[in-house]
Amino acid sequence: MNSSKYLLQKIVNFSLVRKVIAIVAFIPMFSHASIADENFLQCKANLAKRAGSSGFSTYITKTVIDDIAPLKRVIALDKKQPEFTQTFAQYIKARVTAYHVRVGKEKLKSHKALFDRLEEKYAVPRQYLVSFWGLETVFGKHKGKMSVLNALATLACDQRRSEFFTLELLNLFTLIESKKVSVEQLQGSWAGAMGHMQFMPTAFLTYAVDGDNDGKVDIWQSEVDALTTAANYLHNIGWQSKERWGREVKLPDNFAFEKVAFDQYYSLTHFQQLGVQQTNNQALPAYDIQAELYLPSGYQGPAFLLYPNFNVIMKWNLSKSYALSVGILANKLVGAKGVEFIAKAQNQAKPYSITEMKNLQSQLNTLGFDTGEPDGIWGPKSRKAIRSFQLQHQLIADGYPNKALILAVDSVINARKTHTTNNNQES
Numbered sequence: 001m002n003s004s005k006y007l008l009q010k011i012v013n014f015s016l017v018r019k020v021i022a023i024v025a026f027i028p029m030f031s032h033a034s035i036a037d038e039n040f041l042q043c044k045a046n047l048a049k050r051a052g053s054s055g056f057s058t059y060i061t062k063t064v065i066d067d068i069a070p071l072k073r074v075i076a077l078d079k080k081q082p083e084f085t086q087t088f089a090q091y092i093k094a095r096v097t098a099y100h101v102r103v104g105k106e107k108l109k110s111h112k113a114l115f116d117r118l119e120e121k122y123a124v125p126r127q128y129l130v131s132f133w134g135l136e137t138v139f140g141k142h143k144g145k146m147s148v149l150n151a152l153a154t155l156a157c158d159q160r161r162s163e164f165f166t167l168e169l170l171n172l173f174t175l176i177e178s179k180k181v182s183v184e185q186l187q188g189s190w191a192g193a194m195g196h197m198q199f200m201p202t203a204f205l206t207y208a209v210d211g212d213n214d215g216k217v218d219i220w221q222s223e224v225d226a227l228t229t230a231a232n233y234l235h236n237i238g239w240q241s242k243e244r245w246g247r248e249v250k251l252p253d254n255f256a257f258e259k260v261a262f263d264q265y266y267s268l269t270h271f272q273q274l275g276v277q278q279t280n281n282q283a284l285p286a287y288d289i290q291a292e293l294y295l296p297s298g299y300q301g302p303a304f305l306l307y308p309n310f311n312v313i314m315k316w317n318l319s320k321s322y323a324l325s326v327g328i329l330a331n332k333l334v335g336a337k338g339v340e341f342i343a344k345a346q347n348q349a350k351p352y353s354i355t356e357m358k359n360l361q362s363q364l365n366t367l368g369f370d371t372g373e374p375d376g377i378w379g380p381k382s383r384k385a386i387r388s389f390q391l392q393h394q395l396i397a398d399g400y401p402n403k404a405l406i407l408a409v410d411s412v413i414n415a416r417k418t419h420t421t422n423n424n425q426e427s
Contacts, residue, residue, distance in 0.1 A: 043157035088296035123241035195219030196226035245327035298400030
């Protein structure tokens, strides 16, 4: 969550701006070798040393850091995120519920005056703010009860995303030292997100707004502060006020997958020429906008065209399943039906384990289709590698790890092993 000098000057005073700059400059020193590969006590000592070098007081380097303790459950939860372990249909069913829609519509009515003001000032449609609110904390019911300090420290001392969480922890120290938050307030999610809208410390530090004008920002107790801060955040990270997040579409039965690479943008005209239609069988709108085709369950499930605002949603949470949930719930809050073909996706797509995905990635790497370091996550490099394999072997090139793809990869791997064995025997 990058900050600009202009925004920082509005939110923190000059000394705190200097501190944030010092922290950012210092972050490369938090390498995996110096933080994640040491035990927690040594990690705390390193954190204290670097916090001191960044200008924090002894209250932070001694009192606050001395009280930090590791949370084993945080690491376990980090490895079992639902974005990586559920099918798209399972993910949506659990999050875009009748309860979310009903209560969300009630919030739109009860907070109408607030949303009128926020839309006028920040140009973010109200249904998106309510959608984020519902998905993050079920409208404030589940804000999290873990120690944010301990959660962030645990993740900062873990290898997987050490640098990111170290930065978040240091910016939390800035919030504490500037008295924008108190240590006693700091309860939140296992990943360190806080309040009604689950802001990370850097987002709070950079975009927080006192929406109710009581002289402080309280994202835990004040719905007005939390929603105003969310509107300010989305506005400043690039929300396009006159555009939607994307739309569900229908692909023709003979769709030319070879003419569309995934995670790349094309004009709507390009998709029109390929026979893509709206779900009501009408033509796509004649609108000058770039779109990306996304098939969360492969060709057997729903298809979406994603517009630039979708990437803004992903700056909040870097998961396409999450971002689709935001868009779908927002649509339902203003009367849309939801996902037209979710039942089909539910029947066809089967969940794959992280272990199975890692194995597939390793196999594709062996065959020369680069997936990067196997991590069990179906991300852009894996989609590209899968699509390339599918095109080479005359499979439907939807980039999805379906059963046909897995069997085909196994077959090629086994054929290569047999060929190698025969050659060795002949020699």
